[in-house]
Amino acid sequence: MARGEDTRKKILDVAQDAILTKGFDATSIDEIVASAELTKSGFFYHFRDKNALASALIERHIAVEDQLFDDVFARARDLADDPLQVALIALKLLAELIEDMPNGHPGCIVATAVYQDRLFNADVREANRRAVLGWRGRFRKMFDAILAVYPPHDDVEPDDLADMVSSVIEGGIVMSRAVSEPSITARQIMLLRSYVKLLFSPRLK
Incomplete structure (x- = not known):
C-alpha cells in the first residue's frame, strides 16, 4: 500500500472507531488528527472537510x-x-x-x-x-x-x-x-x- 493510501486508511480507521463509539457530532477533526498522529494539513490533504x-x-x-x-x-x-x-x-x-x-x-x-x-x-x-x-x-x-x-x-x-x-x-x-x-x-x-x-x-x- 502506498504511503498516501496508508495514511488515508489510518484516518478512516481512527475516525470510524471514534464515530461508532460516540457519533459524528462528538468526533472532532482535531481528535482524529491527534489519534492518527497527523498534522491538520495531512488530514485536509485527504479530506476537504467532515x-x-x-x-x-x-x-x-x-x-x-x-x-x-x-x-x-x-x-x-x-x-x-x-x-x-x-x-x-x-x-x-x-x-x-x-x-x-x-x-x-x-x-x-x-x-x-x-x-x-x-x-x-x-x-x-x-x-x-x-x-x-x-x-x-x-x-x-x-x-x-x-x-x-x-x-x-x-x-x-x-x-x-x-x-x-x-x-x-x-x-x-x-x-x-x-x-x-x-x-x-x-x-x-x-x-x-x-x-x-x-x-x-x-x-x-
Whole structure:
C-alpha cells in the first residue's frame, strides 16, 4: 500500500472507531488528527472537510458490507440450489458470523450518519440513501427468487420483506449496544430466518 493510501486508511480507521463509539457530532477533526498522529494539513490533504470524510466512510462501509454479503450468499449457493434454502442458509451463516465477533457487531456508519443527518450536506445524505436502497435491492433479489417458486402464506410486498432484513440487522445492533448483550443481533437474525421459513415453506396437505 502506498504511503498516501496508508495514511488515508489510518484516518478512516481512527475516525470510524471514534464515530461508532460516540457519533459524528462528538468526533472532532482535531481528535482524529491527534489519534492518527497527523498534522491538520495531512488530514485536509485527504479530506476537504467532515462531509468528505463521512462520504468516504459510508462508501467504504458499503464496500465492506457488499463483500460480506457476497461471500455469505456465495457460500450458501455452494450448499444449495433451491432459493428458499439458499436464503435460510445465508441467514444462518450471517447470524453465526456476527455471533463470532468477540464484542458483537461494531456498529453501522450508515445508521450513525442517518441519526445525525443534519450535520451533512446533500452528497452525504445521498450516499446514505444509496446504501439503504442497495441493501433493499440485494435482499429483494433474494425474495424475488423465492417468490418465483414458493407462494407466501401471507400477503407480503417484496420490498417490505427486503427492508425487514436490514431493519432486523440494524435494530439488533442497536439493541445489542443498548443493553450490552452482543448476541442479540444473531438471535434476531435467526428469528427472521424462522419467519422466512414459515412464510414460504410448503404446507403439508
